[in-house]
Amino acid sequence: MGPKAYAAVLIFALSAGAAQAQAIDPTLAPGGDPAHGEQLFKQRCSTCHQADKTGKNGVGPLLYGAYGRMAGKEPGFTYSDNLKAATFTWTPEKLNQWVQKPASLVPGVKMFLPPVTAPKDRADIIAYLKTHSTNVVAEAPPAAKKPAKKAATKKS
Numbered sequence: 001m002g003p004k005a006y007a008a009v010l011i012f013a014l015s016a017g018a019a020q021a022q023a024i025d026p027t028l029a030p031g032g033d034p035a036h037g038e039q040l041f042k043q044r045c046s047t048c049h050q051a052d053k054t055g056k057n058g059v060g061p062l063l064y065g066a067y068g069r070m071a072g073k074e075p076g077f078t079y080s081d082n083l084k085a086a087t088f089t090w091t092p093e094k095l096n097q098w099v100q101k102p103a104s105l106v107p108g109v110k111m112f113l114p115p116v117t118a119p120k121d122r123a124d125i126i127a128y129l130k131t132h133s134t135n136v137v138a139e140a141p142p143a144a145k146k147p148a149k150k151a152a153t154k155k156s
Contacts, residue, residue: 024104028096029120032127040125044116051132060111066090067126068135071106082108091137095126 041051048060055062061077069090072083083106088094094105099116102109116122130137 024097024100025117025119026093026096027119028092028126029123032123032130034124034127034131036121037124037126037128040116040121041128044113045125048111051129053132063129063132065133065135067095067129067133068137069133080106080108080110082106083110089137090129092123092126095129096122099125 041049045051045060045063048058049063050056050058051063051066053064055064057074057077061074061079066074067090071086071088071090071094072079086106090098097105099113099122101115102111102113116125
């Protein structure tokens with residue numbers, strides 16, 4: 001193995017180790033910019049995945065239609081047993097967790113990646129995937145507001 005190949009393997013191993021150690025941030029920036037998400041997808045994901053409707057499975061499954069699809073169900077792709085057995089849908093919340101640390105969502109998965117740490121970048125990648133799907137995902141309900149406490153009144 002040449003010095004460049006060794007360095008690439010070392011960097012990948014270190015980044016995979018960092019991905020395993022990090023805590024999951026549930027924060028997603030509001031909105032999401034699909035154009036920026038496309039740039040990030042090309043930089044970070046396109047080595048293994050395609051997202052165009054005419055794309056194909058490769059090292060990773062085709063991601064066209066992944067947004068809103070049941071996990072582990074792209075026809076023709078060989079998933080890990082745990083991902084095949086998954087019973088969740090790819091919602092923004094699940095995708096947010098996945099792009100940070102796939103094994104935190106599905107232990108034993110084959111996919112390792114340097115985590116996407118910036119909430120805006122995660123939201124942008126998810127917005128891009130949403131534009132490459134016809135699936136509809138029910139929006140998570142907003143957090144319920146607690147009723148305001150009534151001011152105590154003094155009785156005399």
